[in-house]
Each structure stands twice: as C-alpha cells, then as structure tokens.
Amino acid sequence: MDSYLELVRHRIEDRGANVLQNVEKFGEAQLRFTVRIFADCLDEETRKRLLGNYSEYLTESEIREFVKGFIPAYTEYALVELVEKKRDGERFDPPWLTQEEYQEMSVREKWPRIADNLNEVASLQLCRELAKTGLLLRPYMLSDPGFNEGALEFALYFDLRDRLGGLSEEELRSVAASVAPLVDRAVSTGAGEECEETLRRIRMLVGKAAGLSLDPQELIGSLMERYPREGPPGWKVRELSKTLETMSLRDLRLTAFVHLDLLTAEETREIVSPFVSRWPSFFEIPSRYLRELILAIVERIPDRALTFFFERYSGGRMTMTPGASFFVWKLMPEEEKIERLREDNARMDQAMMARHLARYLMSGMPEELVDAGRQIALLTDNGFPVNHGSILKTLGGEAGDLRLRKLYDEVTILSLRMMSAPENERHELYREIRLRIAEAAGISPNTMRGGS
Numbered sequence: 001m002d003s004y005l006e007l008v009r010h011r012i013e014d015r016g017a018n019v020l021q022n023v024e025k026f027g028e029a030q031l032r033f034t035v036r037i038f039a040d041c042l043d044e045e046t047r048k049r050l051l052g053n054y055s056e057y058l059t060e061s062e063i064r065e066f067v068k069g070f071i072p073a074y075t076e077y078a079l080v081e082l083v084e085k086k087r088d089g090e091r092f093d094p095p096w097l098t099q100e101e102y103q104e105m106s107v108r109e110k111w112p113r114i115a116d117n118l119n120e121v122a123s124l125q126l127c128r129e130l131a132k133t134g135l136l137l138r139p140y141m142l143s144d145p146g147f148n149e150g151a152l153e154f155a156l157y158f159d160l161r162d163r164l165g166g167l168s169e170e171e172l173r174s175v176a177a178s179v180a181p182l183v184d185r186a187v188s189t190g191a192g193e194e195c196e197e198t199l200r201r202i203r204m205l206v207g208k209a210a211g212l213s214l215d216p217q218e219l220i221g222s223l224m225e226r227y228p229r230e231g232p233p234g235w236k237v238r239e240l241s242k243t244l245e246t247m248s249l250r251d252l253r254l255t256a257f258v259h260l261d262l263l264t265a266e267e268t269r270e271i272v273s274p275f276v277s278r279w280p281s282f283f284e285i286p287s288r289y290l291r292e293l294i295l296a297i298v299e300r301i302p303d304r305a306l307t308f309f310f311e312r313y314s315g316g317r318m319t320m321t322p323g324a325s326f327f328v329w330k331l332m333p334e335e336e337k338i339e340r341l342r343e344d345n346a347r348m349d350q351a352m353m354a355r356h357l358a359r360y361l362m363s364g365m366p367e368e369l370v371d372a373g374r375q376i377a378l379l380t381d382n383g384f385p386v387n388h389g390s391i392l393k394t395l396g397g398e399a400g401d402l403r404l405r406k407l408y409d410e411v412t413i414l415s416l417r418m419m420s421a422p423e424n425e426r427h428e429l430y431r432e433i434r435l436r437i438a439e440a441a442g443i444s445p446n447t448m449r450g451g452s
Contacts, residue, residue: 004090008082012100016075023067028060029224031067036152038074041099044124046077057231059242094120102129106145107136108187115180118173124165126172131160133179134206134216136199139191142183155227156220159327163210175209212327219330221315222370229326236302237295244291252290253283257379259297262304264349271300306376309356310369312341313419320347334416341412345405350396351388353408357437358387360411364450366418366430383449391441407440 002010019034026034035054039047050073054066078100085091085098092101094117102110102125114121114129121129132151141147151157164172179202186198200215207216221229247255260272275293279285285293308317316329316337321344324332332340345353359369362384368374378384395404411433418429438445 005082005086009079012075012078012082016071019071020068023064023071026064026067028063031060031063032056032226033153033224034067035063035070037103037149038070040128040152041103042074042077043099043122050074050077055232056226057235057239059239061242093117095122099125103148104145105148106143107133107147107183108142109145111180111183114176115184118176118180121176123169123172126176127161127164130164130172130176130179130206130209131157133183133202134160134210135220136186136202137217139186139195139199142187153223154220155225155229155326156216158227159219160206160210160216163212164206167209171209175205178205212331214330219327221326234302237298240298241291241295244294247287249287249290252287252294254376254379256282256290256294258306258376259294261306261355261379262301263297263352264347265351266349267300271296305372307370307372309359310366310415312344313416316340318344319352320344334420337416338413341416342409345408345412348408350392350401350404353404354388354391354396357391357408357411357441358384360434360437361387361443362449364448366426368450383447387441387443390443391437394441403440407437411437 023031035051039051042050050070054063054070056063058066078098081098082100085096088096093113097110097113110129111133114126132148135151135154135157136142136147144150164175167175182198182202182205186195186202189195189198200217203216207214207219212219244252244255260268263271272293275285275289275296276282278289303322304319305311305317308323309319311317312319312323315326316324316332318324318340321340323329324340329337348356359375359378362378362381363369363374391404395407414429414433414436418426418433421429434448435445437443438448
C-alpha cells in the first residue's frame with residue numbers, strides 16, 4: 001500500500017492535470033474560484049511570485065490563460081511543501097501541517113491543534129483560520145470540511161483576512177487564543193441555541209479584531225463578488241470592449257438596450273441622438289456603430305449598472321451618484337443612508353424612476369431585482385413598457401413630477417427597511433411595496449408578474 005505521502009502526491013498531480021484538462025470549460029466565476037482555492041494554500045512570498053499581476057478584473061480569457069500557467073506552478077509548490085512537512089513522518093499538528101491540510105480539515109478538527117501549537121502557526125495561516133471562523137454562521141459548519149472552500153466564495157472572507165493581517169503578531173495570537181475555547185464550546189454543545197450564540201460570539205470577536213462593529217453575518221455580500229470590490233480605473237470599458245467584439249448583431253442590440261436603460265432622457269439626447277440620427281431607425285444601426293454607441297455610454301457613466309437601483313439598499317452602490325464602500329454603508333445610520341439615497345433619487349428623471357418601479361411590478365421576489373439576467377430579459381417583455389407607460393401616465397407629466405417623486409421616495413425608504421429586516425420577513429415586505437406601487441399607479445395587482 002502506498003504511504004500517505006505517495007497517496008497525497010498522486011492526488012495533487014491528478015488534480016492539477018484534471019483542472020488543465022477541463023479549464024476551457026470553466027466559466028469566469030469558476031476560473032476565479034479555482035485561483036482562490038489554490039492561492040489560499042500559498043505562503044506570502046510564493047503568493048506574490050505566482051500571482052504576480054493577476055487580478056479578478058481581468059477578462060475571462062485572460063484569467064483562463066493565467067490559470068493554465070498557475071496550476072503547474074502551484075502543483076510544483078504543493079509537492080515541495082508536502083515533502084518538506086512530512087519528511088520526518090506523518091505528523092498532523094502545526095508546524096507539520098501543509099496549507100492544503102489546513103484547508104481540508106474541518107473547524108472542529110483543526111482548531112484544537114491550532115490552540116495547542118499556537119506559536120507554530122504562521123501569521124498568514126492564522127489570519128486565514130480566524131477569517132473563516134468569522135464566517136461560521138451555522139453549527140453544521142463546524143464539522144463540514146467543505147466549509148473552508150465555501151468561505152472563499154465571499155469577498156468578506158478576504159476583507160477579514162486582510163484586515164486581520166494588519167494586527168501585530170501578539171494581537172493576532174491573542175485573538176486566536178480567545179477564539180479557540182469558544183470553538184471548543186460550540187463543538188461540545190452541538191446544534192442548538194447555545195451553539196448558535198457561541199458562534200455569534202466568535203463572529204463578533206473576529207469582527208471586532210478586524211475593526212468592524214457589526215456581526216460579520218450582516219456584512220456578507222453576493223457569491224463570487226470580485227475582490228477587491230472596486231476595480232481599477234477603466235476596467236469596465238476595457239472588459240466590455242473585448243466582449244463586444246465577439247457579439248452578434250442581435251446581442252449587440254440587446255446590450256445597447258441595457259445601456260440605454262441606464263440613461264436619463266437628457267443623457268439620451270446628448271449621447272445617443274448623434275448615433276441614432278444617422279440611420280432611419282435604431283434597428284438599422286450597423287454592428288460597428290452599435291459597439292461605438294455602447295462604449296460611448298459606458299465611458300460617460302462607468303459607475304452605473306442595471307441592478308444598482310436595488311443593490312444600493314444592501315450595499316450602497318448608487319444609481320446616479322458616487323456610492324459608499326460596502327463596509328461604510330453597512331455601518332452607516334439609517335438616517336444618513338436615507339439622505340444619501342434621496343440625493344441619488346434627485347438626479348433621476350421621471351422616466352428612470354418609472355422604469356425602476358415597473359421592474360418591481362415585473363419581479364415576483366426581491367432576489368429577481370438583483371438578477372441581471374432576469375432584469376435584462378424584461379427589456380424584451382411586452383409587460384415592461386406597458387407598466388412603465390402606465391406609471392408615467394398616471395403619476396408623471398409636468399404636473400405629476402411631485403407625485404412620482406413622492407412615491408419613489410416612499411418606495412426607497414420601504415426598500416431600505418426591507419433589506420435591513422430579517423430575511424424571513426422580506427418577501428412579505430416586498431409584497432407590500434409592490435401593492436403600494438400598483439395602487440398608486442392604478443394597476444390591478446392581478447396583472448403583476450408573480451402575483452400580488
């Protein structure tokens with residue numbers, strides 16, 4: 001029978017070969033996740049060397065090419081580390097644990113080892129392990145070895161890891177010494193309220209050490225959100241420009257519609273009219289000029305996206321004005337949030353507000369409002385312009401601007417409070433918002449998408 005070292009060596013080699021064999025099938029998010037998994041098993045010096053100028057804001061094809069070179073280099077590194085750590089036999093306590101073994105062990109399995117050998121754990125590894133305990137949301141996660149990789153799907157993990165990296169060695173090990181007995185207590189109490197409360201204490205302790213005043217559970221964003229959350233200047237235009245070159249005429253038209261939806265009427269006149277006026281209709285614009293039109297819009301409004309009108313409530317990404325950073329928004333008092341949202345609203349015109357309200361009526365659940373694919377599909381749904389027109393006809397016009405703005409302000413505050421409410425209450429609150437919009441616009445609730 002092969003030794004442990006031989007078994008693991010074969011597994012590492014086979015895994016690397018399997019990734020390279022299938023890398024052409026990976027989508028953009030899967031490619032980024034692949035890099036995250038392996039980068040989480042590198043020491044600081046090797047991370048800098050192997051990752052180089054890698055960024056999650058590279059295009060999909062660029063990340064794929066990076067992965068093709070990164071995986072063999074990582075495999076070589078992992079094999080060297082394996083031999084080094086096990087040269088004196090199969091030992092599974094710090095400092096003889098490989099970084100992959102840390103990633104493979106469940107929380108309940110590795111934290112007693114960390115506690116007993118605290119000074120033997122590298123600082124970067126300690127930051128990783130503490131950051132992961134900051135994401136212990138449910139008791140089952142204590143025993144789930146897949147939890148370690150699952151944590152990498154959230155940008156919050158990297159926020160916590162990097163913030164903890166700013167602590168001194170003494171501070172870092174002091175936090176770990178405080179977390180260890182709490183992990184032991186959570187494991188011993190099993191699933192139940194006592195365990196849930198202990199996990200909350202662990203999260204709060206880690207969050208406080210990272211400079212956060214909220215339970216990290218309140219700061220979790222969407223899956224596979226790019227990290228860092230803010231991309232380099234011009235990345236959207238660069239990424240989009242390459243994507244547009246591969247699009248069919250039909251897809252270019254739909255992409256143009258998406259970007260037109262982001263504009264006020266005045267912006268449409270300024271940016272779009274010079275393009276459209278050269279052809280009898282929008283549908284006769286050639287591919288080349290559609291690409292130029294889309295890029296002209298993005299260069300003018302690089303910080304807007306189709307779902308920001310709703311994402312702003314949970315993450316501070318404003319529609320018309322500069323947004324707040326994720327953590328700043330989460331820690332901001334409600335009164336200040338409302339003030340920022342109203343400043344954003346003031347920059348919108350009637351047509352834009354009516355489009356946003358129509359999207360509420362056409363989306364049966366709040367989750368659909370942050371689903372870009374779903375919101376893009378509405379642009380070709382006959383019900384969307386009908387609801388949009390009904391809202392404008394009933395509430396808009398020269399005499400109705402105040403009525404529409406009053407409703408939009410009401411929906412803004414209700415949406416903010418909905419997204420601050422417990423998750424199990426949000427669907428009912430969302431239903432009430434949609435009914436309020438329908439009532440104000442004179443639209444029958446029975447005609448709303450997803451029902452009333």
